[in-house]
Amino acid sequence: AEPGGKRILCVGLVCLDIISVVEAYPAEDTDTRCLSQRWQRGGNASNSCTVLALLGAPCAFMGSLAPGHAADFVLADLRRRGVDVRHAVLQPGGHMPTSVVIASASRGTRTILHASGCVAALTLLSVPQVSSVSRPAQPPGQPDRVILRAGSGWGWGPTPAPPPRRATLICAWAEEGADAMGPGGELVHADACPPETLVDTLGAGDTFNAAVIFALSGGQSLQDALNFGCRIAGKKCGIQGYDGIV
CATH class of the missing domain: 3.40.1190.20 (Ribokinase)
Known part of the structure; x- marks a missing residue:
């Protein structure tokens, strides 16, 4: 069911999580076999989209991606979940943010090694779907911020x-x-x-x-x-x- 008929827009990070599940954390400078390993779409805004979609909320993702196989993977997975990705911005360069995750099966905990990827930050003008919307001028030094307007679309x-x-x-x-x-x-x-x-x-x-x-x-x-x-x-x-x- 849709929550009050409202769409929810998540703005922020999407990244590639490479998750290795081990029985216990390895000691330094050792060789350990994994119980399993998988690619998983991660990032705060991206994860929230996954949960909202599973709960039945119509939602959309807005954020920056770097070109390459990792971006193809995360976009395909967002679409598989039914998340609207029309506001995702594929930047011309950089590398996709990536997290290497070591998950302990015996303790249920995880350690994350995150690489930011140097992908360009999202700006107002980098979103062609909404950049032409008329918006009031902001005071000097104040950034534009996204808001959800009533009705069928987003506004700035x-x-x-x-x-x-x-x-x-x-x-x-x-x-x-x-x-x-x-x-x-x-x-x-x-x-x-x-x-x-x-x-x-x-x-x-x-x-x-x-x-x-x-x-x-x-x-x-x-x-x-x-x-x-x-x-x-x-x-x-x-x-x-x-x-x-x-």
Whole structure:
């Protein structure tokens, strides 16, 4: 079901994750056989798109990619999930950001070695689908920011800071659950929902973020959204990858 009929745009990082699963972390300067190895699309915005799509939310990805086989792989995987990639920008040069992930099967933990790839950052004029939209001039030194306008399309414009009384602050604390302060200053807490066996924590934070956004977009209360985020993040920690979180 669509959350309130709204589309959700995720702007940010997409990268290639090369994940090697080992029984236990290898000692320095040793040779260890992997239990398995896989390529997986990663990056904060990209992972959130995956979770939103699995939850049934219509979503889109906006971010920079460098040309090459890795970009072909991540774009194909986004499309496989039903994510709108019309706003993804293939830059003319650079290298795709890549993370080498060592995952311990015995402990359910992971170590990440990330290479930024030197891909050009996304700018307003690098998005041809929206760069022609009329937008107010920003004060000197203030960047353009993307906003979601009501209706069927996206728009550009300055994003003013909301009044403090309308702000919502959410903090996730892993095994300690999550806390939030609502628009009226109310404090809410949700307990973590750890799986029986910890399997894969890679992307758990992105899963929590996406699940909370999904719930809030559907009109759920802050407390219910926090509970939902912890529950879905806990399910993700009990499986490899993302299939099976719903």
